[in-house]
Amino acid sequence: MIEQGVKGRGGLQPLAVPTGVPALALLPLLEQSLRGDRPVMPHAASGPVPPVPVHDPASLPDALAVVVGTSGSTGTPKRAMLTAPALRASARATHDTLGGPGQWLLAIPAHHIAGLQVLLRSLDAGTSPLAMDLTDGFRPQSFVTAAEGFTPGARRYTSLVPTQVVRLLDHPGGADALRTFDAVLVGGAAMPPRLRARAERARVHLVATYGMSETAGGCVYDGVALPRTEVELDEEGRILLGGPTIAHGYLGLPDLTRATFGTDEDGIRWFRTDDVGHVDDRGRLHVDGRLDDLINTGGLKVAPRLVEEAILEHVPGIRDVVVVGAPDREWGEAVCALFVLEPGALHDVTADDLRAYLRDLVPDHALPRRARRVTDLPTRGPGKPDRRAVAALFTMG
Incomplete structure (x- = not known):
């Protein structure tokens, strides 16, 4: 040695x-x-x-x-x-x-x-x-x-x-x-x-x-x-x-x-x-996530990783997901989910679908209000999700 x-x-x-x-x-x-x-x-x-x-x-x-x-x-x-x-x-x-x-x-x-x-x-x-x-x-x-x-x-x-x-x-x-x-x-x-x-x-x-x-x-x-x-x-x-x-x-x-x-x-x-x-x-x-990644929606804090884990465990057809906060006039920030479907998935997944699957599994304020499907998640560094890029997708609509 x-x-x-x-x-x-x-x-x-x-x-x-x-x-x-x-x-x-x-x-x-x-x-x-x-x-x-x-x-x-x-x-x-x-x-x-x-x-x-x-x-x-x-x-x-x-x-x-x-x-x-x-x-x-x-x-x-x-x-x-x-x-x-x-x-x-x-x-x-x-x-x-x-x-x-x-x-x-x-x-x-x-x-x-x-x-x-x-x-x-x-x-x-x-x-x-x-x-x-x-x-x-x-x-x-x-x-x-x-x-x-x-x-x-x-x-x-x-x-x-x-x-x-x-x-x-x-x-x-x-x-x-x-x-x-x-x-x-x-x-x-x-x-x-x-x-x-x-x-x-x-x-x-x-x-x-x-x-x-x-x-x-x-x-x-x-x-x-x-x-x-x-x-x-x-x-x-x-x-x-x-x-x-x-x-x-x-x-x-x-x-x-x-x-x-x-x-x-x-x-x-x-x-x-x-x-x-x-x-x-x-x-x-x-590890629940980064302090600066916490989502403040309606005055309540949401740790994105906890929502991500719930989606991957309980929502069929989703292969990978990143949850972020995006500006919202009513809530301050809205919980948003960007996801990739499993190969061969027959149906898309909407925000309403996510909310239905996750209700009673996460607090109501942590239920996603927006959802979007992509073929690949933005990443940075050694395989880490690029949360800024994900948030920008929802901010730009």
């Missing part, structure tokens, strides 16, 4: 990260970063080189390894500063939770934290990662082919977004390939209960992850915090995350860093997320 080397101060360089197999060529450079020797700022090789935010080099944390962009939908673009110890702590907590170090298959962009962690966990564990061909985007058959290349006897892991899991389960041989994995981490967007149930019937081991760039990726698995990770809720239900995987702030944004990150009297670093959630009677965390 790679251990901490010298302190990383200054010399931060943008790192162009290609997709798919070519990303594996970056492993020697990332190995230096994971030692704290060479801090890098990953970005998509297909896009322009981003400028390094203006910052005081003396403010960089010791052993800085990577400065990774967040995929938040609002506000100023931010880049979280992650140290080598934070990344190693995340990698080891993940392997301890999943049953031990193993070999990973890269199937998502490696400039985002989830894909980057596939490579960094491999480096920390001393294993050789695989990568699927993403030349033409995510093709299930390419995933199936890549999954045949694992070292015999190695534990097998990968990270996917929900839409990739759906496409694999729809593909001949996809479920067989997924069954060969000891764990399939699923993040980037909420995992619909229907998808988990379908995977369980196919005997595929999915693990729903919750985390972000600021926490070195997933730090809560299936509602349970990873070892040494702390989870708290404040008085409004905002999720607070603490532990050794927390970033040391945002590069070049000292005021926002002070407002968002902190260290308690025990020396534990904390991150104040923009998410709200609740803990069930089993002690498992449920």
Whole structure:
């Protein structure tokens, strides 16, 4: 395993990260970063080189390894500063939770934290990662082919977004390939209960992850915090995350860093997320959505994710859905549902249909007032729904 080397101060360089197999060529450079020797700022090789935010080099944390962009939908673009110890702590907590170090298959962009962690966990564990061909985007058959290349006897892991899991389960041989994995981490967007149930019937081991760039990726698995990770809720239900995987702030944004990150009297670093959630009677965390995604309709708050889960579980024919608020003269905001039908669905679904199916399952004020069908949902980042784009569809009519 790679251990901490010298302190990383200054010399931060943008790192162009290609997709798919070519990303594996970056492993020697990332190995230096994971030692704290060479801090890098990953970005998509297909896009322009981003400028390094203006910052005081003396403010960089010791052993800085990577400065990774967040995929938040609002506000100023931010880049979280992650140290080598934070990344190693995340990698080891993940392997301890999943049953031990193993070999990973890269199937998502490696400039985002989830894909980057596939490579960094491999480096920390001393294993050789695989990568699927993403030349033409995510093709299930390419995933199936890549999954045949694992070292015999190695534990097998990968990270996917929900839409990739759906496409694999729809593909001949996809479920067989997924069954060969000891764990399939699923993040980037909420995992619909229907998808988990379908995977369980196919005997595929999915693990729903919750985390972000600021926490070195997933730090809560299936509602349970990873070892040494702390989870708290404040008085409004905002999720607070603490532990050794927390970033040391945002590069070049000292005021926002002070407002968002902190260290308690025990020396534990904390991150104040923009998410709200609740803990069930089993002690498992449920993320209800982002604070700025909450819909205020008639003076009452609606968490979109709860409505989305109810639709996917109880409304037949709907494959995927995003619920947002759109301006409404009477209610302030109206609950709106943009959805994709299952292949071969015989009938469209109206707002009245949604209300009929969901009545008594969600509060009356959470029942959708508008609905619209599309062939694909707008997305951003690693498979996350683009709620701004969805809201714009309803705002424009």
